[in-house]
Amino acid sequence: MSNLFTSSIGKKLIMSITGLFLVLFLLFHMCMNLVAIFSQEAYNMICAFLGANWYALAATVVLAAGAVIHIIYAFILTILNRRARGKQRYAVEATPKGVEWASQNMFVLGLIIVVGLVLHLWNFWYNMQFVELAYSHAEIEALGLEPTNGAALIAGLFSNPVYCIVYLVWLAALWFHLTHGFWSAFQTIGWDNQIWRPRVMCISNIVATIIFLGFAAVVVYFYAISLCPGGVCY
Amino acid sequence: MNLTLKIWRQKDAKAKGGFETYKVENISPDTSFLEMLDILNNNLIHEGKDPVVFDHDCREGICGMCSLHINGHAHGPDEDITTCQLHMRKFKDGDTITIEPWRSNAFPVIKDLAVDRGAFDKILQAGGFISINTGGVQDANAIPIPKKDADESMDAAACNGCGACVATCKNGSAMLFVAARVSSLAKLPQGRVEGARRAKSMVAKMDELGFGNCTNTGACEAECPKGISIAHIARLNREFLSAKLKD
Numbered sequence: 052m053s054n055l056f057t058s059s060i061g062k063k064l065i066m067s068i069t070g071l072f073l074v075l076f077l078l079f080h081m082c083m084n085l086v087a088i089f090s091q092e093a094y095n096m097i098c099a100f101l102g103a104n105w106y107a108l109a110a111t112v113v114l115a116a117g118a119v120i121h122i123i124y125a126f127i128l129t130i131l132n133r134r135a136r137g138k139q140r141y142a143v144e145a146t147p148k149g150v151e152w153a154s155q156n157m158f159v160l161g162l163i164i165v166v167g168l169v170l171h172l173w174n175f176w177y178n179m180q181f182v183e184l185a186y187s188h189a190e191i192e193a194l195g196l197e198p199t200n201g202a203a204l205i206a207g208l209f210s211n212p213v214y215c216i217v218y219l220v221w222l223a224a225l226w227f228h229l230t231h232g233f234w235s236a237f238q239t240i241g242w243d244n245q246i247w248r249p250r251v252m253c254i255s256n257i258v259a260t261i262i263f264l265g266f267a268a269v270v271v272y273f274y275a276i277s278l279c280p281g282g283v284c285y
Numbered sequence: 286m287n288l289t290l291k292i293w294r295q296k297d298a299k300a301k302g303g304f305e306t307y308k309v310e311n312i313s314p315d316t317s318f319l320e321m322l323d324i325l326n327n328n329l330i331h332e333g334k335d336p337v338v339f340d341h342d343c344r345e346g347i348c349g350m351c352s353l354h355i356n357g358h359a360h361g362p363d364e365d366i367t368t369c370q371l372h373m374r375k376f377k378d379g380d381t382i383t384i385e386p387w388r389s390n391a392f393p394v395i396k397d398l399a400v401d402r403g404a405f406d407k408i409l410q411a412g413g414f415i416s417i418n419t420g421g422v423q424d425a426n427a428i429p430i431p432k433k434d435a436d437e438s439m440d441a442a443a444c445n446g447c448g449a450c451v452a453t454c455k456n457g458s459a460m461l462f463v464a465a466r467v468s469s470l471a472k473l474p475q476g477r478v479e480g481a482r483r484a485k486s487m488v489a490k491m492d493e494l495g496f497g498n499c500t501n502t503g504a505c506e507a508e509c510p511k512g513i514s515i516a517h518i519a520r521l522n523r524e525f526l527s528a529k530l531k532d
Contacts, residue, residue, distance in 0.1 A: 058492055059492050132458075135498075145357030149503060150503055154501065238501045239522055240526070248515075
């Protein structure tokens, strides 16, 4: 294993493993969110289960480490790649045939995802797990916060059409990022050949689309029911 | 055909370069791109000016010596050919053609359109060979090699080391070149023995020389004049990672 993680392929391996770990988390998070569409009570039970307890906190730390390592290595690799490209750029550049737009803009898409992530943590994690960590139960009650009532937080946020659009744009950036990132991770690990490449690329598009639709469904559903309070549409 | 050429001129590696515009007239559509540059140089010499320096050798698409970034594409707008195989019929009368050298930190400009691709030689010297004498040409089928393996090895061996992959890659990565060398030897019994050592030493040299990191855009495969597949990059990744994990 000597010098594995200082080599170019080793650094890419870190990107691919952390990326696949984050995709697994997204699938878990999406399944959890979809519960809110079918039963807000059941969703709140999940929120209570994933509060400020040791197993949820340990998972949060591991997840945060995965995300932070992925982001740090994205910066390191981008800086190295820009240096390798050199200061003198082409006056005329044409995108070669068959090269996906997402594959050439992963860093920019990643930055959009990070900005969206900060907003998302402010909207939800701060009002849920963080307040349970930072305040006592009495203080939380005095402040009028309900950290385990995630369904109310979702319903409140997505009744605002501006937030709905911002979240959908964020999810669209995630979709583009995943269409390339997912299959690219397998290519870096070495699980790819002439036969499997189109198959893995197809699976990549399917996974990215499932994740986009799963998250977007919750945004759209809660915006729709905000237009129909009490089941009566105006 | 009458054409306007915007050509990168640079006196030497340290000088600041820039574009100069030239006109060439009465070019036959059947002229090759390099012959068109020969005509331009002939005109420049007659005018007492410095001819444009560009790399070329066999002019048959074999040697990998020609380069040039033409209108945004390595080896020009046509697919699966080198610049020397490009003909003027691919352009229209009155076109403006922008010609630049390969751009990469590891390929410094020597003069005008010629770049130093010695970094590729250094990578090959690090392990792109079989260290023992494997004897003369074997009798056919003396060493049984599955057709699929032989085909993959030959496909990878088509790489002529021109550097279009590095020139095209937004990261200046040499992974396709290294992968083609590693793959062509790893798929044959004579080369298989040193597979792990080869992958490690060639990647280490590639990193040391300042090439970028592959982000799997596939641009190198699209612009490669020999159509080398990035599936070979996946094989290089496998070879390298399994070798490192065994260390």
